[in-house]
Amino acid sequence: MSEANRDDENAHLLGDEAMHQPGQALKLGFVAGVIQRERMPGFERMLWRACRGNVFVRQAQIEAALEDPVSGDQVYKSVFIIFFQGEQLKTRVKKICEGFRATLYPCPETPPERREMKMGVMTRIEDLNTVLAQTQDHRHRVLVAAAKNIRTWFVKVRKIKAIYHTLNWFNLDVTQKCLIAECWVPAADTETIQLALRRGSERSGSSVSPVLNSIQTREAPPTYNRTNKFTQGFQDLVDAYGVASYREMNPAPYTIITFPFLFGVMFGDFGHGIIMALMAGWMVWKEKPLAAKKIDNEIASIFFGGRYIILLMGLFSIYTGFIYNDIFSKSVNVLGSSWRNCFRVEEIEHSDSETLLLPPENATCYYGVPYGFGFDPVWQVASNRVTYQNAFKMKISVLLGVAQMLFGVILSVYNYRYFRKFSDIVTMFLPQVLFLLCLFGWLCMLCLLKWIMYSAPFNPTTPEEIRYGTHCAPSLLLIFINMFLLKDMNADSKGSGLGEEYCDGYLFDGQKGFQYFLLLIGVLCIPWMLIAKPALIFWQRRNAARSQLPATNGDVAAPTAGGGGGGGHSDDEEFSEICIHQAIHTVEYVLGSVSHTASYLRLWALSLAHSQLSEVLWTMVLVRGLSLTQEYWGGILLYIIFAAWAALTVSILIVMEGLSAFLHTLRLHWVEFQSKFYSGEGYLFIPFSFEILLKEADSED
Template sequence: MIRSEGMSLYQLLIPRESSYDVMSELGQIDSVMIIDHHQHLLSKPFINQVQRCDEILSKVEYLINQLNQIGQTIEHVYDFKLMLQEVRCMKILVIQRVLSFKQIQKHTFINQIEEYITGKYQQVQQQIDTLSRLKSKLQNTIEAKEAMINARRWLGIAYFHSKSSTALDFDEQMIKSYHQHGGMMPSQKFTHFVGVMDAKDYQIFQRTVFRITKGNFMVNQTLLSVSRSCFLLIFPSFSLQSETWRKIKKLCDVLKVDHISLPLTEEQWDQRYCDYDKEIIEIENMDKLTNQLLQSILKPLLEDGNAQPSLLFIRFYLVRERTLYENLNKVKMQQSIFLANLWVRTSEIQLLEDILQTIKMKNPHIPAPQIKKNAIANQKPPTFFQTNQFNKLFQLITETYGIPDYKEINPSIFSIITFPFLFGVMFGDIGHGAAILIFGIFLSLNKIFSPRSEQKMLREQRIQLGQQIKKQINSKDFNDEDLNTDFNLTQIIFDLRYMLLLCGAFSLYTGFIYNEYFGLSLNIFGSCLNKTDCTYPFGLDPQYEDLNFRNSYKMKLAIIIGFCQMLLGILCSGFNYFYFKKWINLSIIFPARLLFFTLFIGYMVLLIIIKWSTFHIDTSQSPSIITTLVDMWMHDGQVTLKTFESADFQVQLQKIIIVICILCIPFLLFAPIIADIIAMLRRKKKDPKSLQEFEMVPQNMNSDSSNDDIISEQSQHTSYIDIIVEHLIETLEFALGCISNTASYLRLWALSLAHSELAKVLFDLTLKDPIANANLLASLVGMPVFLLSTLGILLCMDSMECFLHALRLHWVEFQNKFYKGNGYNFEVFSYRKEMQKYQEKMKS
């Protein structure tokens, strides 16, 4: 965990005939990363196969969506190692069932899958289209029936005494209503038009008809549903060839108005009603039969049949195939040979060798793959850390800032302790710390709260299915590790359980040191104030409630903590220089930084400790540390108020510190410049081509040599100006950062003080007076207010603030002393991880 796992670079020579088998096995072991030879090319060798898998996957997702719509859901997969084994086993079973195994190649199994899925897709799409047409037809029929009912109500009995279906005389009430709308004389003949349209277009239709008829119209409208409405339009009679009638027809076409023709007689009207009712019944029966047929097509996709696997297996099989071809696109093709450069975890080299040997034994009739150690020296290895449930969150915090370089000291190993500790320094309170600690313990011990409790049952079902497949064919043992979980708030809180536990423990610890319980002091051991030969056993004496004292104590404590953590960062940089064999940095830069920092900031820490250990009768006459440090630099080390017993000794010491700090600056500036210039000149003498190609001669993999010599991190600058400017900035940043970073640790003091005072204010406003006056009713009312405000403001909001400040102290003040964060992750070639990513993508 302190450094990333060892990586070895190998080249794999794969004959075209065995490429599919080799890549299939490499994706199973989760131990190799294939370097992309074609990352800058848009057209890659197997892009068609990848697109083919994507097209089939889109059809599979379409079928899954249709299953969801009929209430049949595809279960989520939680054990992808088991799923991968099942997909592999089911593939072999289906091949054996459909065709003779000798008549089909493994990589052509996708042809059967494509044919099967395409057939089901077309069948389902045909039924969906039929359902869509039936639904549209049913809606139109119901709307037509409703429109006829409303039209009959609007037109009245006079409609059946007219001589045509488009011209009629109206009774006195209709004519009176028409006159109110600016109509014409009672003797005028009128034309009616009944239609159904979208409700949102009705206002546009009404205004346009007003302009066409110049206001000579009347319209009635009723909503049939939220989005559809029917209307009856009445306007003066026009010839069917007239301009006005033509404009109205064109408007209806533009707005997609469904015209409803009305019968002429009551008998025809009643017959039309009956026809509509029969048609609605027929359409509903057809819809029911079509749904039954659709379900008969879809439901078998959920289970494994005698000829084809379930849709769940097909989905992940296609993801597996797509991942295989995506990684095949990364290899370099030379005639009938594939050249793949692999990063392999050093601990998994033997496993890779065994896999290749197994492939050779299974397929003795085809050329076997060959592997050799790669001699490329300018390749930077990827970074990989093996994490678990306890440390993965701390590793994620570190990698959010930047991926560690290969074999660089991993800051997360220190953050496991330092992060909760800094949180506790800011959040220190016995009551609040105990609340977070209890919550963390509850999350850690309560398995029912874990989202995996639901997954356990599903996992057992998957294992039972896997065991059934295992009985039918010879396959590897099934594994039930690495459960995937849904991304939800419950899971996020559960993943924080160990951090909450540690943060609560350190908050409780610092709360005892501060002697604060919900902002109040506790007299646990009895006060030692004004007592001789009495020392308070642990923490602050409860009588020291003076804000100035606690303010001074927490401020100085923050400086000491910051000095210790930054000193750890500088020491880590020395270990990095030693590991990477950067002898100039180790012999010059590291001592210069260590001396500058320890003398500059360490002297201030020494003054704090001496001041704490010295008794002053009148504290106003005690020396000010800030004044002492300012005078030291402004007056050549002179002392105004002595801190040491001997003022002369303090003056001499301060002068020595000033001289050494000033002498360290040139070493910090010029040593890395000289080192990078020498490295640049050496690099220019080398032939670049010799770093890119190497001889492809098979070599024994059981070599004791490692690849740690390829991790040189020398600067890649090509000009002197770049080197000088970079290191000038770095020197200024380090020198000034010693002051600014130390000052930044004062946030520990500020947030701790704010937390303490805020807790005290909440208590004073809610419970202090009721408890002091023994008012039971006021206490019962104030207690819920106090608890809710403590939960919302302190345990939630203030804890988040402390978390963010602790994060900033680690990222900026601590890690910049040694951590570059310029690495890249070990992107393993893994079917399991790709299946997991695909499922998460589909769920989102």
């Protein structure tokens, strides 16, 4: 190749402005930097086109992700170096690097300078690492020191915020240069609040002494019930139905006893009650450690919040289980059975079952003295055990239900007295209590009389023993139904067997006429409830209109608006609305007395279901499982069978049955009991309390 052609080729490679001349040394410039990895292909393409191929590019990928100083995101980059010749290409390359947001770094041209620069960079990196390590160590020490006080700081900040938030509700009196606030204060805490205000004024060095005055208002005050950790759960159950109006009768103190007792009636089992009581007792024992953990699970926190309720429910279940003589569907002979076996072993082994139905002549199987407490354990093997227990539990359910409803009606008197509705005692309370006593109270009396008057003699001889024996025991259901149908019991009283001529279907002489008298009073109570109160209001308004005085509804004005098991009526309410309201209330009470009494039969139904389910679980799992084998590996099988029985007992009989009994007990209190006197139309008094504020803040965190 000639010299001219070689020069033309060099001119083409290096550009028109950098022609190689003979005798001159070739000198290349270069730039280095980093660029995002995804921009590298376009960057190389732009360099080739803009520089017409007169640049030489080398690039290498950086494996580690780098942090973007602007966005803070992790990005991957590539390092590059670009060789060129001439100042025009240098300017063009730098502009392209700036357009692609590449970061250029200075790099010396000679190797010694590059080595020196590298050593300087390494030194600076080591210095920066040292500074970073010392900074991190200092930050760690500061954070550790702050962590010791962070809880205290949070508490102080939240208290200060709560104080200033409350101060924002104050009114500023510019003339007196003082703050004025209106708030609700418990009457029992008035002296304590005055002392606290005086102490705060003295500590702040204020020259103005605080003044606490009671003002009159027509606004209904909030309801404040003082509770502790034991009564709080029961009060929450009542407040879930509705907060009591101010000074309205609070059902919570009575619920503390009636709620776990009615639960025990449905859940009566000595063994299951012990397990429930032990679980609740453990939560009570570990109360402070568990409360400090701040349980996040909602179900666990509900169980922990109701630990005292569960404890009482377990204790009452033990009590009723001892009455039922029911321990995991089995009975124990603690006090000695009142029955004995009347047959000899030879008679049992050599006789058919039909010949053993009656005891031997002149022999008795019953000692004549009842079992000391609860059910006799002999009922566990009796063929009529379920029939006997059903009759007993059904009558007990009616007795408990009518007693609780009657108690609820009596509590309404206290509401009438406080709210100055004295006329409602005559127009509402008296007909309600007479209606309940004359009908369903009489049914309870029949149950008690039948238990007291009738017995089961083996050989009745006298007419008195025959009449009050098993042959003439009347059906209480028939007596109660025929009482409403005005039907004589003589047609249904004739039985079969010995002494049927002595049976008349009644418990005592004169019962028929006495029942008609009670029925008449109960029927007359219905128009009494329906008409008396509207008629009294109409008469009062007419007299007030004649005398041109404002009507007062017959009573002194109530201190506050509130409930009272029927409610009152304002003076501006239309008389037609009063009549409609009273008619609805009368129908609701009359029909509710029937339905509520029947609703208490759930005590019997759930108790029967629990005992039968417990017996089925015992028979189907333990008894059948243990009878499978008697080999040496029966011990392992016993372990597995008992574990299955224990798991089913806890999950089904205690958890599921316990929850079912709890909900039914809650319904009995909300509907059947509280509806007799409780309206629950008030609102809660929430005092300013740092403890409440901090608990709410912790729950939000």
